[in-house]
Each structure stands twice: as C-alpha cells, then as structure tokens.
Amino acid sequence: MLDLKETRGEIDRVDKQIIELFEERMELCKEVAEYKLYTGKPVLDRKRELEKIAVLKSMASDEFYAHSIEELFEQIMSMSRKLQYKLLTEEGINNDIGFDIISKLPMENVKVVYQGIDGAYSQQAAMSYFGDNATYHNVLTFKQAMKEVRDGVADYAVLPFENSTAGIVTDVYDLLVEFENYIVDSFDVKISHCLSAVKGTTLETIKEVYSHPQALMQSSKFIDEYGWNKVNCANTAIAAQIISQEKDNTRACIASKNAAKLYGLEVLAEDVNQSSINTTKFIIVSRRKIARREANNICISFEMPHESGSLYTMLSHIIYNDLNMTRIESRPVPGKKWEYRFYVEFEGKSDQPGVVNALSGINAEALNMQILGNY
Numbered sequence: 339m340l341d342l343k344e345t346r347g348e349i350d351r352v353d354k355q356i357i358e359l360f361e362e363r364m365e366l367c368k369e370v371a372e373y374k375l376y377t378g379k380p381v382l383d384r385k386r387e388l389e390k391i392a393v394l395k396s397m398a399s400d401e402f403y404a405h406s407i408e409e410l411f412e413q414i415m416s417m418s419r420k421l422q423y424k425l426l427t428e429e430g431i432n433n434d435i436g437f438d439i440i441s442k443l444p445m446e447n448v449k450v451v452y453q454g455i456d457g458a459y460s461q462q463a464a465m466s467y468f469g470d471n472a473t474y475h476n477v478l479t480f481k482q483a484m485k486e487v488r489d490g491v492a493d494y495a496v497l498p499f500e501n502s503t504a505g506i507v508t509d510v511y512d513l514l515v516e517f518e519n520y521i522v523d524s525f526d527v528k529i530s531h532c533l534s535a536v537k538g539t540t541l542e543t544i545k546e547v548y549s550h551p552q553a554l555m556q557s558s559k560f561i562d563e564y565g566w567n568k569v570n571c572a573n574t575a576i577a578a579q580i581i582s583q584e585k586d587n588t589r590a591c592i593a594s595k596n597a598a599k600l601y602g603l604e605v606l607a608e609d610v611n612q613s614s615i616n617t618t619k620f621i622i623v624s625r626r627k628i629a630r631r632e633a634n635n636i637c638i639s640f641e642m643p644h645e646s647g648s649l650y651t652m653l654s655h656i657i658y659n660d661l662n663m664t665r666i667e668s669r670p671v672p673g674k675k676w677e678y679r680f681y682v683e684f685e686g687k688s689d690q691p692g693v694v695n696a697l698s699g700i701n702a703e704a705l706n707m708q709i710l711g712n713y
C-alpha cells in the first residue's frame with residue numbers, strides 16, 4: 339500500500355512549485371498592467387482569454403483535465419485582472435467615483451416630494467425624516483417624483499424601497515436606473531394598516547377592498563379570510579380618498595389610521611397586516627452625487643452577458659475585496675426577454691480602496707454598471 343504521508347509530501351512539493359509559478363505569472367501580469375496603464379488598453383481582453391483557454395485545454399491529457407484546466411485558468415486570469423485593477427487604482431486610474439463627501443445632508447428649507455396624497459405613508463416618512471423646516475408636496479407617480487428631483491423642482495424625494503412582508507418596490511428599483519439621481523440615505527418606518535370605510539359599513543357588507551398592491555399583499559391573509567376582492571390603487575391614501583367619495587358600504591380600504599381620520603372614515607379593524615413587524619424601508623433620493631461621511635452602504639446595478647458564471651465573476655470582485663454584500667435583487671432588462679439587471683448592495687464608502695477596486699472591476703466586466711448611491 340502507498341504511504342499517505344509520502345504522497346502528501348509529494349503533493350506539498352508540487353503545490354510549492356504551483357505557488358512559485360503562480361507568483362511568476364502574476365509578476366508578468368504586473369508588466370501587462372504597466373503597459374495598459376500607458377496605452378489605456380482595457381484590462382479585460384476576453385478574446386485573448388478564450389484563445390488561451392482553448393490552447394491550454396488542448397494540452398490536457400483527457401476530457402476531465404481539460405474541463406478542470408478551463409476552470410483553473412478562468413480563476414487565474416480573474417486573479418490577474420483583479421491585481422491589474424488594484425495597480426491601476428494605486429496609480430490613480432479609475433478611482434474617482436465622483437461623490438462629494440459631506441458631513442450632513444442639507445435639511446433646512448429644502449423642498450421634499452413624495453408620491454401619493456395627504457395621509458400617504460410616504461408623507462409620514464418624509465415628515466419624520468425632514469421635520470418642520472422643509473416644505474412638502476406630493477405627486478401621483480414615483481416617476482414624477484424622480485423627474486422633479488432631476489429637474490430641481492424638489493431637492494429630495496422620499497420613496498419606499500422595500501417592505502419586510504411584500505418585498506421590493508419594483509418601480510422604484512427600475513426608476514433608479516432610468517434617472518441619474520442618487521440614494522443619499524435610507525431609514526425604516528414601522529407600518530400598521532387599518533381597514534376603514536364610510537359610516538354604516540360592516541365586515542359583512544364589504545365586497546371589495548381598495549389599496550396599493552403592496553398594502554393589499556401585506557394584509558392579504560386578513561382580506562382572503564373574508565373572500566373580498568382586491569382593487570389596486572396608486573396609493574393607500576388615494577384608496578382612502580376614493581372610499582370616502584364613493585360612500586358605498588360594499589367597499590373599504592387598507593390605509594393608515596391617519597389617512598382614515600383625514601378622509602373621515604371609520605376604522606373597522608386595526609393592524610390587519612399579517613406581520614406584526616411590518617416595516618418599510620424608505621430611501622432619500624437627490625440629484626446631487628453626494629455621500630454623508632458616515633454612509634456605509636453602496637448600491638450598484640449592472641447587466642451581464644448571458645453566459646454561465648457571469649454573475650459569479652461580478653460578485654467575485656466584492657468577495658475578493660473583502661466587502662460584505664447585504665442585498666441582491668434582479669429585475670428584467672426592458673426589451674430583453676429573460677435577461678436581468680442585478681442590484682447589489684454592499685457595505686463600504688466610495689473612497690475606500692477595496693470599494694474602488696471592486697467597482698472598477700465590475701464596471702469593466704459588466705454591462706451598464708451604475709452606482710445608485712453611497713448612503
């Protein structure tokens with residue numbers, strides 16, 4: 339029988355050679371980086387990589403090794419690219435992500451827009467964040483709020499980003515890519531929904547419940563127990579307004595207690611959301627590319643070639659630079675069937691070298707990378 343210790347000794351000897359050769363190869367890649375620094379040639383040269391892999395595979399003695407060699411060299415070349423991005427960052431190339439670092443968001447006399455009407459949760463969120471020294475106005479769509487921020491009509495928009503029960507607010511995700519506005523802060527608001535209707539309505543007379551799709555989802559257990567139809571509205575407060583105008587006791591709405599009071603409705607049931615920890619994360623959006631000094635989250639979006647391993651390759655930049663990923667979401671790419679845009683959030687600051695390396699790697703290797711904010 340073979341001696342395990344002896345064989346392991348042989349493995350150790352081969353591994354040492356692999357390390358020496360790997361380091362020798364990386365030193366050569368530094369020379370390539372220097373060449374690229376002066377010529378402005380991009381780090382990634384996929385054509386060269388594919389040609390190399392084909393040649394290396396043809397040297398393998400069987401199919402299994404050919405496949406392993408392909409994986410191994412994909413990794414080696416990925417390490418080589420990461421080293422090159424790091425060297426370029428150290429030379430000051432690619433490291434201006436362009437955020438103005440500020441100590442505090444300007445809050446005095448600012449104009450704040452929210453979606454919905456009086457009594458909307460977004461209004462409540464906006465007022466709790468900006469307080470009495472801001473002026474507030476509402477628009478009917480998230481897109482209009484984004485436009486007003488872009489055009490300077492408003493300094494900030496306060497938009498819902500994600501709910502702990504119903505998930506992400508997909509329209510807001512899409513608009514963050516469509517508009518060149520930036521997330522500058524985020525905060526959580528505890529949400530407690532009420533079922534409200536005009537006087538004379540009871541649980542027995544109701545047939546339809548009006549609300550925003552997210553609020554309907556968050557209260558679906560309660561609504562489905564009674565078998566009521568769900569009717570989508572642009573906003574919970576708009577639903578309350580419709581119910582108060584229609585004066586029809588077959589209809590009720592899901593909205594805040596505040597909205598019920600504002601539109602003269604009676605509260606028939608409180609806290610109808612199935613989760614007692616129902617919370618919505620709101621974001622503050624600005625057209626200025628600013629980041630608070632203590633901001634420690636970065637959100638980016640990118641698309642990728644539809645190839646095996648491409649998401650892994652993008653995320654490897656985050657892992658390699660020791661960054662903690664806190665969110666990953668995907669949305670369909672408009673006009674492209676079964677292709678997705680990814681949204682990735684990770685901890686870090688826009689001027690941190692690891693963040694700059696990761697962003698320059700993803701920017702070079704993904705399609706349409708956008709930095710959505712450092713908040």
Ligand SMILES: O=C(O)C(=O)C[C@]1(C(=O)O)C=C[C@@H](O)C=C1
Pocket residue numbers: 367370381382383384386387390414415416418419
């Ligand atoms: O040959 C280059 O241009 C390199 O940068 C070296 C290398 C490699 O490691 O072999 C790395 C990245 C490129 O995408 C292609 C090849």
